[in-house]
Amino acid sequence: MPSRIMIVGLGLAVGMSAGSALAYEVYVSNERDNTMSVVDSETMEVLRTVEVGQRPRGITVSRDGRFIYLCASDDDTVEIIDTETYEIVGTLPSGPDPELFVLSPDGETLYVANEDDNLVTVIDIAGKKVLGEIPVGVEPEGMGISPDGTTLVNTSETTNMAHFIDTASHENTHNVLVDARPRFAEFMPDGEEVWVSAEIGGTVAVIDNATREIKHKIEFEIPGMRSESIQPVGVRINKDGTKAYVALGPANRVAVIDTETYEVEKYVLVGQRVWQLAFTPDEKYIISTNGVSNDITFIDVASDEPVHSVTVGAEPWGVVVSPK
Template sequence: MNKYLLKAIGQVAVPLALGLSCAAPVFADSGVAYVSNQEAGVSVIDLATMTARDNIDVGVTGPRGIGITADGAMLVTANKGGANIALIDTKTGHVIRYVPIGKNPEFVRVQGHYAYVTYEPSAKSGPPSKNGAKDDDGAVPGHIAIVDLKQGKVVHDIVGKPETEGLEFSKDGKKLFITNESDNSLTVHDAKSGKLLKSIPLGKYGNRPRGIKLSPDGKALVTTLELSDKMLVLNDKFDVVKEVATAKTPYGVAFDRSGSRIFVASNKDKLLQVFDAQTYEKVKDIPIGDRCWHFSFTPDDKQILVACGKSNELVVIDAASLEVTKHLGEMGMPWGIVTYPKAMGSIDRP
């Protein structure tokens, strides 16, 4: 295995072991952000200074999905080039283990000592067609691998719908919500076994559901329809109760911690849109960069970091004024972003 370097600034020692019982790293009060770069490993952002501190070379190409354990000790990346996930010790920056997943691993969520990873055996690179599907065999289902991080292996494999994409958990963590792009559906699964509990067709509302997030109180579920320029709001019975117009090609979506605002990243219009979570009226459009899919609040909720892949930058936004305050350039096609301590975002949440 190659050597991977990460400076252990402000961290306590963590035993290099696959188990998750090791002590949590200690950071400055503001914490740290991890950004997956499809062409440059994982950038480590010091949130106290809002500067890039280091880079972790994951050893394979194309890291996209990214997640972190609740104690901050282990980072997980989904690597297209290796058809695997990398389990990374955040203290040393060493890859502890690669876990084979399958072709095109993409989205990662970590809950407890399990990682949930979408992968698409039939998917090809490139944009989708106008009807929402990529140029592939739409009959081939996507999958969600459930990985036991203590054992370092896949323990369940959920056979999903074509092009599984976004993942979210119920408030009690017992259910898993999945968006299925080509199938234009939302499916509900038992989070432990992967068993399908319910399928909600969304095709009559639009095409290509992608981002998905549960409100902090657990009463509303929102999902973006990438090719229909809208966000759907579902209640706790999975009924669609509201259609909200967005800018072009919405993807990443998140509530703020209070549940009072919803944030949506619009790819083609290069905006982070802010909506009132009660009235669904638009509060503001914030100009950002090119192909900005995912974003995260900082752990103190004071700033928002947006990963903009095609402009190779992170855009920093003041969460109160909703104004851009900084651009962190020279990234390597950033895809996803998570923080430690965990914060609200389009991928993760506390």
């Protein structure tokens, strides 16, 4: 009898330790069916599907992991979702058609790109109020913020520019012309470079943050693939700044780039129409959203091999991972 109890107890302990072994929650916005999928990063299974507002796209999470912020583009609002109850507990005044946003490093300010009215809206999260509206180019989309929080970069899809904005004055200080339809901006962890992807141009521009000039342009070539199928969108750089990952849209691949040489080291086949990317906080995996195949793919960062794809909702768009 005591031995049975011991075995049960042991089983529980093993089960618990396996469950808590750096399992994060992966949050995915599904643009087409107005849901958010919650996926366990270790079991790689969908834990739940949450009904959200219309056309969910940009998604991020508060620094403490308590709240998810989600652009409900067609509802013209940013929804706040409690990560304990998965209920929508409030909204933020985002301005019309919010598509993508970025959280300030201190987690207090949200910068939102409003695709329809050519503005970046600055929101104070605690006060749920608009601190400012910054006019930018036509169809603003990509949003990146420097690690020190002083510089915001917004890309405008139609004007084909990366707009550098001083976050203290809300002034647009520099405009850098990049290739057609820039989609995403990502700073290097040391703040020295900003990488901007151009969906139609098929390139990633590396902009020197000191001179605000393009210092390198990364091109992609996949044997047998027509160039129009290679459409760079989401970009993520690891914490030590050595490797960058670029989602290539209908090329169905993620490019792995050496940030020292700017050479593409590998193209990883994931799923169809690869859109956005997110690392797990321990950088064991990077996860891609695949909008046409309706799944997300976990890529093992050490080997850069795709390890598993999980079916989520219809047209997964954005992805973020809980910090804890």
